[in-house]
Amino acid sequence: MNKEEKIKSLSLEISEKLEKVQDLKMLNDLKIEYLSKKGPVSELSSLMKDLDNEERKKFGMLLNSFKNEINDKFDEIRTKLETEELNKKLEEEKIDISLPATPIKIGSPNILERLIEEIESFLMNMGYDVVDGPEIEKDLYNFELLNLPKGHPARDAQDTFYLKGEELLLRSQTSPVQVRTMLSKEKPEPIKMICPGKTYRRDDDDAVHSHQFTQIEGLVIDKDISLSDLKGTFDIIAKHLFGEDVQTRFRPSYYPFTEPSVEMDISCFNCHGQGCNLCKPKGWITVGGAGMVHPDVLKNCGYDPNEWQGFAFGFGAERIAMLKYNIKDIRIFYTNDLREMEVFDRKEGE
Amino acid sequence: MISMNWVKDYIDLDNEDLNELAVKVTNSGVNVENIISNHIDNLVIGEIINCENHPDSDHLHVCNVNIGKETIQIVCGALNVRKGLKVIVALPGAILPDNFEIKKSKIRGVESNGMICALFELGLEEKTEENYNKGICELDRNAPIGSDPLEYLGVCDTLYDLDIHKHRNNDCTNHIGFAYELASILGKKVNLPDESYNEIKDDINNHFSLDVSTENCSYYTAKMVIDLKIGESPEFIKKRLVSAGMRSINNIVDISNYVMLEYGQPLHFFDKEKLGDKILVRMANDNEDVVTLDEKNRVLTKDDIVITDGKRVVAIAGVMGALNTDVDENTKTVLIESAIFDSKHIRYTSRNLNLRSEASSRYEKGLNYEYTLSALNRACHLLEKYAGGKVLKGIAKYDNVDKTKKIVKFSRQEINSLLGMNMTDDDISKQLDKLGFEHELKGDKFIIIIPNRRIDIDTNMADIAEEIGRLYGYHNLENTLPKSESKPGRYVGDVYIRKIISKRLRNLGLNETKTYTLINPKMADMFENEHKNILLPNPMSIDKSVIRKSILPSLINVIDYNKARGIKDINIYEISKVYYDDFNEETKIAIAMNGNYINNDWNNVKVKVDFYLLKGIIENLLDFLGFKNRYSFEESNINNMHPGATANILIDNKKIGFMGRIHPATHKDEIYLAELSMNALDISVKPLKFKEISKFPSIEKDVAFIIDKTISSKLVYDVIKKSGGRLLKEIKVFDVYTGENISENKKSIAYNLVFEDSTKTLTDIEVTEIVNKIINDVENKYNAKLRNM
Structure with missing residues (x-):
């Protein structure tokens, strides 16, 4: 066999063996067998030394192209095997994406707190401060300075938890925070605040009554605040809470600490004023009480009623939440069933 | 409850639709909660044009009745049914009292298309044997066939069920007062009822002397009526009392109630024979007692006003009369009392004796002294007319009433500025006319006199603005916003830190709860022994008798509630105020955790709640609040907490709260709890500052x-x-x-x-x-x- 034939036969031999290669290990073994320093391919180079220049050059070129060819073949097979192996691995790593997630839980707000936060952020953008006051309150602030002297019949409507004689009580309304806010000013200045907070009355708990409930109080005092400002403010809050289509109205009412006093009604967002179970039968739903701060209350709190006037409003947070989220039982807010609360850990819909 | 038929005695409502009027009334401030009408649909006047015996009955008749547009066949069992009668026919669809619906039917095989009615079947008469025997109602010959029989009989009435705000309780609960309210809405006049009567020569002062020794009775008037004949009241009085929810007793008692429902002035009738010749109004003595009309013995105090005959108590003023001078079936002579007593005292007495009456509830609200005499005269008029009484000349009277006129001065500008309206002087004038307030305009000032019937109105401009505004109509209000200087709102005081702590805890996966402040004393001391409890003096129940000083017991209840409903992983917090026995308040942050924090069973990913997880949550919160390197934990021993797994939490070496595992003997579940003082966290921390990371390897x-x-x-x-x-x-x-x-x-x-x-x-x-x-x-x-x- 001449040297050309040797190359040819070796090439044939390697090609045959390469065809049988099944994995990278076999490929490596084959590479060591044929391409290592003492392997048959290297042996071919040793033939060179006996050749003259011309022949050596010719044979050298032949040998080189043979080596390149072999290397290419090896590379080709390697790439193919590697791809196969990767695909196999990917196949093995395929997962069932329909299996349940590992839950990443953010806590839910209490339903009332969620509503309060919504109202707070809306009104803070309109310049209202959010203030707080004590829940054990003086009779003086809860009643007396609000134009409800001892023996006033309107005290009956707020059956109160008294403590320690009758000087202290669990506040029956958030209105004492109005008094505290006004009294806290060194000299009279404009006020724009809301106070959401817990209040207490001697009611037996049932689906619509709760001995503990939440009021959202509002107070605006300045030199030229009018009832129409109250109407506009109520209107914008109502639309924010219940949608742009909602209409608002005032009905005359009575509170000892406001004059005039009004009930704040919204048109029924459920039936749009046609009359339904929610607003039966009138098409309007009362959501709160309000009025112009009574001149005596202003006077009691150091504001001269000839110079200052203002409005105050109060919403029942539970009532609004019940209407807005279609809740039928007020006790739900205080039982804290986590499954019911979970629903409220999301952004508001449109 | 106001009968609109009754109100029509005092104001012309002939052209008013009562449903529309109710809306107007509601919109101007007196809520008409319900309109109750005795109108019945499908009720017509018919004429029996043929009446034959029922083929299969010895008492039923088969009638052909002409009801105008058609003639229908009705089976009727009344004794007095006969050809030619004009009768009341209830057609199929009519719903009679007690929800009895008329339907087409067959009676013993004969078709019947309605019912011929007796008055008691329509709720117009009582269900008595006598009324039953009268049979069906026989209408006049000229009753118009096809029209509404109740209207024809003039017995239609509409009742307004009013929800009246407190301040109007003294006038709008009475028919004359309500008529004035309607008059101010409609701009009409009120006609007061007939108060006239004849007097006989004999003078009351020959029989009777009056003395008042307490300032709590400002006005006392009395008239004497003799020769009374006790009997039944006339129909209209009976019907009207029934519509107001009162029982008809006899003509004398009914008249006293009737006048009260007209004017709002309670009257009391004494049997003059039993009373004697003297009345002394005074304060009761402590422990003085009296048997009241309800036959109960009442023990009085020195704060109760009483009417006496000089010795005996004959009435608890304004609340209830005594049995010793009551009007009975033999009464011939009465003394009518019409008086004004101090409302606060009546309120006290009524509460103290737990005795509320129609009279006391009216006295409590205050009375208009102008009606005191009117009501007295009106009662005389009615006793003369309906009880055969003869009225003695003269009046026994004690008068110490403050008759100062309530005068208010204000300008149009003041009213408009308060209401945010643009009324003219003329607009204001018109409203004052409707209200019936005397007024004049001097320069730019209105001067008005408030009538005594409106005792709810004070002499301030805002009160008048309300009256004018509500009648002018709040629908005329524009929606404006306060024109105050614009500045951003902020959280004042510790509200800010409460909000950010709450959000942080939520972001850490805890759910926010809201629980009751009032709890059971058994729970109150679970973890907090430093302070004493505030016990409510008059709790509604033992479960709600203590103001809590720790939130944790309530959170354990929430865990139990949720576990009972099959929820396994419960991680909750609450930030609320707590109170100590010195009445000081503190805001606390309470955390309760049980079960897993993260859990994915099938994948074997599970972070169980334990001491160190809760510690991590607390450290995260404290780091967030800027307390890094300032807090520490020390072993602690707290009631109902695991002695080996509980720690105090300290900031700057001062205790701010505790955390740990609940004692296994206290609760079977492995619950981890923490409670921190929020106020202790509301202290200043270092300002935020950038810190460069070292460039050199560590x-x-x-x-x-x-x-x-x-x-x-x-x-x-x-x-x-x-x-x-x-x-x-x-x-x-x-x-x-x-x-x-x-x-x-x-x-x-x-x-x-x-x-x-x-x-x-x-x-x-x-x-x-x-x-x-x-x-x-x-x-x-x-x-x-x-x-x-």
């Missing part, structure tokens, strides 16, 4: 010590930190081990130490030197052994 070394089990990791940490000096940047525990190869009362703790110098690259030699010092110090201080790793 070197890490691991060391492990075998020490006594009782030595806490924190003690070793403190030695390492001190010995490590400024180059030791971080100390992490990465392994705690007991068991094989470690003797029984020892443990191994392994620390990963990170060294770093911000000015140069550290060499291993430098670091090794420090580590050796650390090892040496720990070994010496705590008898520790370095563990070979």
Whole structure:
């Protein structure tokens, strides 16, 4: 066999063996067998030394192209095997994406707190401060300075938890925070605040009554605040809470600490004023009480009623939440069933 | 309840639709909750044009009745049914009282298309045997066929069920008062009822003397009526009392109630024979007693006003009369009392005796003295007319009423500025006319006199603005917003920190609860013994009798509630005020956790709630609030908490709360609890500042010590930190081990130490030197052994 034939036969031999290669290990073994320093391919180079220049050059070129060819073949097979192996691995790593997630839980707000936060952020953008006051309150602030002297019949409507004689009580309304806010000013200045907070009355708990409930109080005092400002403010809050289509109205009412006093009604967002179970039968739903701060209350709190006037409003947070989220039982807010609360850990819909 | 038929006696409502009127009334401030009408649909006048015996009955008749547009066949069982009668026919669809619906039917095989009615079947007469025997109602010959029989009989009435705001309770609960309210809405006049009567020569003062010895009776008037004949009241009085929810008793008693429902002035009738010749109004003596009309013995106090005959109590003023002078079937002569008593005292008496009457509730609200005499005269008029009474000349009267006129001055500008309206003087004038307030305009000032019937109105401009505004109509209000200077709103006081803590805890996966402030005393002391409880003096129930000083007991209830409903992983918090027995308040943050924090069963990913997880949540919160390096934990012993797994939480070495595991004997579940004072966290912290990370590489070394089990990791940490000096940047525990190869009362703790110098690259030699010092110090201080790793 001449040297050309040797190359040819070796090439044939390697090609045959390469065809049988099944994995990278076999490929490596084959590479060591044929391409290592003492392997048959290297042996071919040793033939060179006996050749003259011309022949050596010719044979050298032949040998080189043979080596390149072999290397290419090896590379080709390697790439193919590697791809196969990767695909196999990917196949093995395929997962069932329909299996349940590992839950990443953010806590839910209490339903009332969620509503309060919504109202707070809306009104803070309109310049209202959010203030707080004590829940054990003086009779003086809860009643007396609000134009409800001892023996006033309107005290009956707020059956109160008294403590320690009758000087202290669990506040029956958030209105004492109005008094505290006004009294806290060194000299009279404009006020724009809301106070959401817990209040207490001697009611037996049932689906619509709760001995503990939440009021959202509002107070605006300045030199030229009018009832129409109250109407506009109520209107914008109502639309924010219940949608742009909602209409608002005032009905005359009575509170000892406001004059005039009004009930704040919204048109029924459920039936749009046609009359339904929610607003039966009138098409309007009362959501709160309000009025112009009574001149005596202003006077009691150091504001001269000839110079200052203002409005105050109060919403029942539970009532609004019940209407807005279609809740039928007020006790739900205080039982804290986590499954019911979970629903409220999301952004508001449109 | 107001009968609109009755009100029509005083104001012309002929052209008013009562449904529309109710809306107007509601919109101007007196809520008409319900309109109750005795109108019945499908009721017509018919004429019996043929009447034959029922083929299959000895008492039923088969009638052909002409009801105008058609003639229908009706089976009727009444004795007086006969051809030619005009009758009341209830057609199919009519719903009679007691929800009895008329339907087409067959009676003993004969078709019947309605019912011929008796008056009692329509609720117009009582169901008595006598009325039953009268049979069907026989209408006049000229009753118009096809029209509404109730209207024809003039018995239609509409009742307004009013929900009246407190301040209007004294006028709008009475028919004349309500007529004035309608008059102000409609701009009409009110006609007062007939108060005239004849007087006989004999004078009351010949029979009777009056004395008032208390300032709590400002007005007392009395008239005497003789020759009374007790009997039934006339129909209209009976019907009207029934519509107002009162029972008809006899003509005398009914008249007293009737006049009260007209004017709102309660009257009391004494039997003059039983009374004697004297009335003395005075304050009662303590423990003085009297048997009232309801036959109960009442013990009085010195704050009750009483009417006496000089000796005996004959009435508790304004509340209830005494049995000793009551009107009975033999009464012939009465003394009519019409008086004004101090409302606060009546309120006190009525509450104190737990005795509320129609009279007391009216006295409590205050009365218009102008009606005191009117009501007295009206009663005389009615007693003369309907009880055959003869009225004696003269009046017994005590008069100490303040008759000062209530005068208010104001300008149009003041009203408009308060209401935000644009009324003209003329607009205001018109409303004042409707209200019936005397007024004049002098320059730019209105001067008005408030009538006495409106005792709810004070002499301030705002009160008048309300009256004008409500009649002018709040629908005329524009929607404007306060024109105040615009500045952003802010959270005042500790509201801000409450909000951010709440949000942080939610972001850490805890759910926010809201629980009751009032709790059961059994729960109140569970974890808090430092302070005493505030007990409510008059609780509604034992479960709600203490103002809580800790939120945790309520959170345990929430856990139990949720567990009972099959919820396994419960991680909750609440931020609320608590109160101590000195009435001081504090806001607390309470956390309760049970079950898993993260859980994915099928994937075997589970982070169970334990002490260290809760500790991590608290540290996260404290770091967030800027307290890094200022807080620490120390072992603690707290009631109902696990003695080996509870810690105090400290900031700047001051206790701010505690955390740990609930005592297994207290609760079967492994619950972890923490309660912190929020106010203790509302203190100043360092301002935020950027800190550059060292450019030079750090070197890490691991060391492990075998020490006594009782030595806490924190003690070793403190030695390492001190010995490590400024180059030791971080100390992490990465392994705690007991068991094989470690003797029984020892443990191994392994620390990963990170060294770093911000000015140069550290060499291993430098670091090794420090580590050796650390090892040496720990070994010496705590008898520790370095563990070979």
